[in-house]
Amino acid sequence: MFPRGEFLLTKLADLFAKGVRRYLPDAFVIAVLMTLFVLVIAIFMNLNQPATILKSWGDGFWTYLAFTMQMVLLLMTGMVLAAVPFINNFLRSISGFANTPKKAYIITFLVSAAAYYINWGLAVVVGAIIAKEIGKRNSNVHFPLLVASAYAPTVLYTAGLSSSIGLTVATPDHFLASVMGVIPTSETIFAPGTILIFLALVITMPIFLALMSPKENIKSYKPLHFPKDETALEQQAATIEEAPTPAQSLETTPIIGLLIGAIGLLYVIYEIANGRDLDLNIINLFFLSAGLFLHRSLGQFSNAFKEAAGSISPIILQFPFYAGIIAILTSSGLGASIIDWMISIASPASFNVFTYWTAGLVNILAPSGGGQWALQGPLQVPAGMAIGVDPGKIAMAVGWGDAWTNLIQPFWALPILSVVGLHIRDIMGYCILLSIWVGVLTSILIFFLY
Incomplete structure (x- = not known):
């Protein structure tokens, strides 16, 4: 349909992919290098206070432990829910429709996008499963681009049910409540402008990905491990069936999981029915309870949780470093300088576009929606409200900016890469090119809708 445009985009994608594979280091190396980079700049900005800057880094290193736990649970409960057998089987059946490379990239994106809208932890495993299943069935599919297609919808999570900023400002007594009040999700993630941006990205991003499809040097899917010994598994199951111990009965009975899961789901329904808005805690409890309810036993649920833990370990390792970066940005005035400069050249009409760009820049240094909001919100919201900008739209502009540069900040790609067995270098070239389109x-859309 667009042969010249497609040829150009394919060549650009190949160029970006080759360059990234050669020069991009490991994600943890990037986190450490960014820490050193920000630390040096902050000390140069405050030459008479190097000890203060160093102390702020050490003090800030553990500042977001509670938030880290919320984020880890959000990811893990979503991943465990995706491991429910009937959900897993459903995803496998969908993969049968991807019988050409372009269909493969588009279907992978759309399935993953639906999951990102629900929960970005759920999306990690949904994206990984659909990418692996399609990769198994279609050897003509370039697996790194397929995984990039599964990860690309990360830009959509800010408009979804697990939007960290949208849920934070909807939470009673959030840290900016005295400035902007409590903003219901009807004015953030469910606002008309947000929905229109979401739909525009859902329509155009998979087309862009499909047009990057390489014509040569196809890297097809390769399984990470040898298949498990099915005979040994059958013998183990037969042994349990023949003489289950009381302990094994408790682990394998579905009754206990159904009961505790139902209790959790009833609590969530009760809270929402009585006017509670969506927040991080209620979302986490819902997915935890749904996983307990839908898995066949507590043993199965526990095993799925253990498997999810391995994919989360890079986040647990790296998040304190980014928390330290946030602390440096705050204490040194570096973050405020970036934000203030953007604010100084913005008008009421362009304020949210500059907010979006600022958030994208800050997110590269500190990839955490909640942590970034803690840094940017106290500066951005009062300045915007002073010139008549709606605080809910400011919050969403920060959210969109945070999500936008997730495409080029490797931190949040770590879980899905752990599941599929690829390196950040394999997908980042495609993500960089896609991020240009998303940014423009x-x-x-933010300029005209916000």
């Missing part, structure tokens, strides 16, 4: 399109 979203900037235009």
Whole structure:
């Protein structure tokens, strides 16, 4: 349909992919290098206070432990829910429709996008499963681009049910409540402008990905491990069936999981029915309870949780380093300088576009929606409200900016890469090129809609 445009985009994608594979280091190396980079700049900005800057880094290193736990649970409960057998089987059946490379990239994106809208922890495993299943069935599919297609919808999570900023400002007594009040999700993630941006990205991003499809040097899917010994598994199951111990009965009975899961789901329904808005805690409890209810036993649920833990370990390792970076940005005035400069050249009409760009820049240094909001919100919201900008739209502009540069910040790609067995270098070239399109399109839409 667009042969010349497709040829150009394919060549650009190949160029970006080759360059990234050669020069991009490991994600943990990037986190450490960013820490050193920000630390040096902050000390140069405050030459008479190097000890203060160093102390702020050490003090800030553990600042977001509670938030880290919320984020880890959000990811893990979503991943465990995706491991429910009937959900897993459903994803496998969908993969049968991807009988050409372009269909493969588009279907992978759309399935993953639906999961990201629900929960970005759920999306990690949904994206990984659909990418692996399609990769198994279609050897003509370039697996790194397929995984990039599964990860690309990360930009959509800010408009979804697990939007960290959207849920934070909807939580009673959030840290900016005295400035902007409690903003219901009807004015953030469910606002018309947010929905229109979401739909525009859902329509155009998979087309862009499909047009990057390589014509040569196809890297097909390769399984990570040898298949498990099915005979040994059958013998183990037969042994349990023949003489289950009381302990094994408790682990394998579905009754206990159904009971405790139902209790949790009833609590969530009760809270929402009585006016509670969506927040991080209620979302986490819902997915935890749904997983307990839908898994066949507590033993199965526990095993799925253990498997999810391995994919989360890079986040647990790296998040304190980024928390330290946030602390440096705050204490040194570096973060405020970036934000203040953007604010100083913005008008009421362009304020949210500059907010979006600022958030994208800050997110590269500190990839955490909640942590970034803690840094940017206290500066951005009062300045915007002073010139008549709606605080809910400011919050979403920060959210969109945070999600936008997730495409080029490797931190949140770590879980899905752990599941599929790829390195960040394998997908980042495609993500960088896609981020250019997302940045241009979203900037235009925010200007006219926000």
